[in-house]
Amino acid sequence: MKGSIIIVSFFVLGVFSALNGFMEGADLALLSKIFLYVLMFFAGLGLGMDKGLVPLIRKQPARVLLLPLCTMAGTFAGVSAVPLFFGDVSLTDSLALGAGFGYYSLSSIFIGQVRGPELATIALAANVIREILTLLFAPLMSRYFGKLAPISAGGATTADTTLPVIVRCCGNEYVPVAVFHGVVMDISVPFFLTLIFSMY
Amino acid sequence: MYIAILFMAAGYLAGVLLRRRFTFRTGTVMLAAVCVLLFVLGMELGRNRMLMESLSTLGLKALAVAVLSVAGSVVCAAFLYRMIRKDNGKVIADNAEVQPDNNEKRI
Numbered sequence: 510m511k512g513s514i515i516i517v518s519f520f521v522l523g524v525f526s527a528l529n530g531f532m533e534g535a536d537l538a539l540l541s542k543i544f545l546y547v548l549m550f551f552a553g554l555g556l557g558m559d560k561g562l563v564p565l566i567r568k569q570p571a572r573v574l575l576l577p578l579c580t581m582a583g584t585f586a587g588v589s590a591v592p593l594f595f596g597d598v599s600l601t602d603s604l605a606l607g608a609g610f611g612y613y614s615l616s617s618i619f620i621g622q623v624r625g626p627e628l629a630t631i632a633l634a635a636n637v638i639r640e641i642l643t644l645l646f647a648p649l650m651s652r653y654f655g656k657l658a659p660i661s662a663g664g665a666t667t668a669d670t671t672l673p674v675i676v677r678c679c680g681n682e683y684v685p686v687a688v689f690h691g692v693v694m695d696i697s698v699p700f701f702l703t704l705i706f707s708m709y
Numbered sequence: 710m711y712i713a714i715l716f717m718a719a720g721y722l723a724g725v726l727l728r729r730r731f732t733f734r735t736g737t738v739m740l741a742a743v744c745v746l747l748f749v750l751g752m753e754l755g756r757n758r759m760l761m762e763s764l765s766t767l768g769l770k771a772l773a774v775a776v777l778s779v780a781g782s783v784v785c786a787a788f789l790y791r792m793i794r795k796d797n798g799k800v801i802a803d804n805a806e807v808q809p810d811n812n813e814k815r816i
Contacts, residue, residue: 515740515744519744519745519747519748519751520747520748520750520751521751522748522751523747523748523749523750523751523752523753523754523755524751524752524754524755525751525755526748526751526752526755527751527752527753527754527755527756528755528761531752532752537749537752537753537756540745540749541746541749541750541753544742544745544746544749545742545746546712546716547738547742548739548742548743548746549716549717549720550716550717550719550720550723551720551735551738551739551742552717552720552735552739553716553717553718553719553720553721553722553723553724554720554721554723554724554733554735555720555724555733555735555736555739556717556720556721556724557720557721557722557723557724557725557726557727557728558724558725558727558728558732558733558735559724560728572789572792572793572796573793575789576786576789579782579785579786579788579789580782580785580786582781582785583778583780583781583782583783583784583785583786584778584781584782585781586781586785587777587778587779587780587781587782588774588777588778588781590777591770591773591774591777594773595770595773598770603774606771606774607774607777607778610778627767630759630763630767631767631770631771631774632771633771634764634767634768634771634772635770635771635772635774635775635778636775637750637754638771638772638774638775638776639774639775639778639779641747641750642775642776642779643779644743644747646779650783654783654784654786654787654790655786655787655790655791655794656790657786657787657789657790658782658783658786658787658790660786661782661783661785661786662779662782662783662786664778664782670746673739673740673742673743674743676739677736677739677740
């Protein structure tokens with residue numbers, strides 16, 4: 510939990526820094542991309558130095574590969590409840606918002622082209638929040654719901670941005686599952702959005 | 710994201726090649742990078758005036774979507790985890806020899 514508090518305080522610090530004009534001209538997209546690559550390199554380095562990893566992948570039960578289906582079913586079941594709380598959000602809109610699976614850049618662009626900027630803004634925020642929730646609560650999820658829970662919660666982000674947190678919560682042996690899961694979820698986003706928008 | 714996976718592959722290769730010479734705990738570096746990325750994410754939010762102003766109204770909907778999708782996913786994943794454990798008592802592997810090197814303090 511101490512790590513989560515450190516992380517959230519950095520996030521809040523970032524918001525207030527930006528509001529006060531800190532690093533106003535800096536290219537944040539480039540900065541985060543560089544740090545993501547650094548992160549990925551060190552995640553890989555940790556894997557490469559782990560001698561037991563390849564035997565672990567071979568022993569992986571096939572049913573772990575059902576995890577992406579769990580994430581899709583769980584996400585769509587969850588967001589189906591959104592119209593109960595907000596009468597002005599339709600079920601198809603809710604499903605489209607859920608189908609980002611945390612992949613906020615692609616899903617908000619996609620949704621913006623079909624449904625306009627308002628839903629795109631919600632999609633951007635919802636999927637950013639999904640990523641943040643995963644980063645913050647991954648330790649609690651793995652403790653109370655099993656080690657597959659943080660991976661499912663991370664959605665499409667588990668092959669990149671949330672992978673380091675998953676590694677620290679679940680252990681290196683869950684990385685192949687997380688990467689497999691993230692790649693499948695990533696690819697599924699445009700397909701699900703196309704399918705959902707065909708229902709309008 | 711494919712470039713990011715290429716970076717991880719490069720790190721993996723470096724790790725395999727170097728692991729006979731020395732070991733390196735990557736957890737601290739990774740936590741530092743996560744902090745920087747979250748700081749940047751916060752800045753991206755703080756910079757976007759449209760997003761900041763609409764957060765009060767649209768943010769509540771977004772929060773509901775995020776919480777409900779995470780909750781649904783977590784419950785489904787817990788079900789799968791239990792199903793696998795009940796069946797053969799293990800999720801990934803049961804070999805005591807193949808424990809991860811990275812047993813540091815968790816985030």
